[in-house]
Structures are given as C-alpha cells and as structure tokens.
Amino acid sequence: MPLTWLVLLGICCCWHMTDSQLVYKLNKIECLPNQSRVKNVTCKVKAVNWNTAVVNMDCYLIFPVNDPTIRVQVFMKDYSNQFKPFLIDATFKLCEVVERRSFLPYGVMVWELFKSFTNAKSCRFSPGQVSARNGYLNTSYVPPFPHGQYKIILMFSDSNSTNTENVGSVKFFVQAMDQIKSKKRPRGT
Numbered sequence: 473m474p475l476t477w478l479v480l481l482g483i484c485c486c487w488h489m490t491d492s493q494l495v496y497k498l499n500k501i502e503c504l505p506n507q508s509r510v511k512n513v514t515c516k517v518k519a520v521n522w523n524t525a526v527v528n529m530d531c532y533l534i535f536p537v538n539d540p541t542i543r544v545q546v547f548m549k550d551y552s553n554q555f556k557p558f559l560i561d562a563t564f565k566l567c568e569v570v571e572r573r574s575f576l577p578y579g580v581m582v583w584e585l586f587k588s589f590t591n592a593k594s595c596r597f598s599p600g601q602v603s604a605r606n607g608y609l610n611t612s613y614v615p616p617f618p619h620g621q622y623k624i625i626l627m628f629s630d631s632n633s634t635n636t637e638n639v640g641s642v643k644f645f646v647q648a649m650d651q652i653k654s655k656k657r658p659r660g661t
C-alpha cells in the first residue's frame with residue numbers, strides 16, 4: 473500500500489508541474505452482457521474531435537438487479553504491448569456508495585459518472601432500458617494517470633444472501649494524453 477500512495481503522489485506532483493492539459497480519449501468500448509439477463513445491447517464510441525470521444529450505450533435488463541456489486545480494474549499497456557494490472561482493482565457494492573455507507577474513492581467516481589451520463593436514478597435497477605448518452609471520463613473525477621493506453625474493466629454482478637450472478641462487463645479502451653490544441657485560427661475577420 474505505501475508504494476501505491478508514493479506512486480499516486482508522484483503522479484500528482486508531476487501533473488502539477490506540467491502546463492499542458494491531460495485528457496482521456498476513449499478509443500473503443502466492448503460490452504459483454506450475460507445474455508440470459510441482458511438483451512438488445514448496443515455499445516458505441518463516437519469521436520467528437522481530436523481530444524474527445526463519447527460513449528453511447530443501450531441495453532435491456534430482463535431481470536431486476538437488486539444489489540449490484542461492481543469491480544473496477546485498470547490495466548496499462550506496457551513496452552511489450554501487453555495490458556498489465558495498473559494500481560486499481562476495487563470491488564464495491566453500488567448501494568453502499570449511493571447510500572453513503574462506503575466512501576471508496578473509485579466507487580464514488582463510478583457513481584458520479586453513472587449519474588452524469590446514464591438514466592440510473594438509484595443503485596437498484598428494475599427490468600427495463602438502461603442507457604448511457606455522451607459519456608466520457610471527466611478529468612475532474614478521475615485521478616491523473618501517466619500518459620499511455622489503458623483498459624478499464626467494469627464488471628457488474630448481482631447478489632442476494634445465497635447467490636451471486638454475473639450481469640455483464642464493459643471494457644473501455646482509453647488513451648491518457650496531452651490535449652491536442654487546434655492550430656486553426658478564426659477566419660474572415
């Protein structure tokens with residue numbers, strides 16, 4: 473753990489010393505639903521400009537999700553082009569975060585992003601449509617990562633007192649990079 477904090481601290485110090493702006497650009501998304509529970513899934517990334525791409529996702533829940541557990545894992549692509557675990561592997565119950573019984577930073581971050589970009593109103597989901605519109609990783613919520621290629625996996629499962637079932641997972645492929653500044657000048661003035 474102390475190593476993790478040192479690394480995070482190091483990342484933050486370097487971040488404050490640079491004057492360029494970090495952005496997280498989404499390159500690709502993959503949705504892997506448990507098809508017995510989730511149907512009619514569409515999952516798309518739409519490029520907006522050099523620095524920004526947004527996620528649009530739709531799916532239909534056949535069964536309710538009463539007590540979702542989310543596991544967040546981050547992988548970074550290394551020099552040999554392989555994704556290796558990178559610092560974050562956290563598991564939390566969404567309702568504990570929403571009902572403020574847990575303050576796990578990555579849990580809070582995931583819920584903030586959910587609230588901003590999906591139709592989720594509570595931590596429990598009734599059967600029906602779940603949609604995300606124009607989602608992106610806002611750098612105000614996400615800690616500054618070193619430049620590079622990342623894979624972020626969110627795994628959703630549902631559990632009751634006796635049973636845990638996989639609901640589905642979403643993989644985000646993200647590039648942490650300096651913002652590309654437009655060289656265009658206003659014309660016609």
Ligand SMILES: *[C@@H]1O[C@H](CO)[C@@H](O)[C@H](O)[C@H]1NC(C)=O
Pocket residue numbers: 512514530532
């Ligand atoms: C599948 O989802 C699309 C929107 O994403 C919706 O228009 C369509 O009605 C859905 N089809 C079924 C069978 O639920």
Ligand SMILES: *[C@@H]1O[C@H](CO)[C@@H](O)[C@H](O)[C@H]1NC(C)=O
Pocket residue numbers: 610611612
């Ligand atoms: C990110 O979130 C902050 C705080 O909610 C907001 O002020 C800011 O406009 C957002 N950034 C972008 C690029 O939308």
Ligand SMILES: *[C@@H]1O[C@H](CO)[C@@H](O)[C@H](O)[C@H]1NC(C)=O
Pocket residue numbers: 632633634635
């Ligand atoms: C837990 O979930 C399983 C499968 O969804 C169900 O068969 C079982 O009745 C549930 N148990 C309780 C105590 O709700």
Ligand SMILES: *[C@@H]1O[C@H](CO)[C@@H](O)[C@H](O)[C@H]1NC(C)=O
Pocket residue numbers: 506507508509636637638639
């Ligand atoms: C997928 O959902 C079905 C129906 O609820 C369940 O029986 C099955 O165990 C789930 N699969 C996994 C890998 O959890």
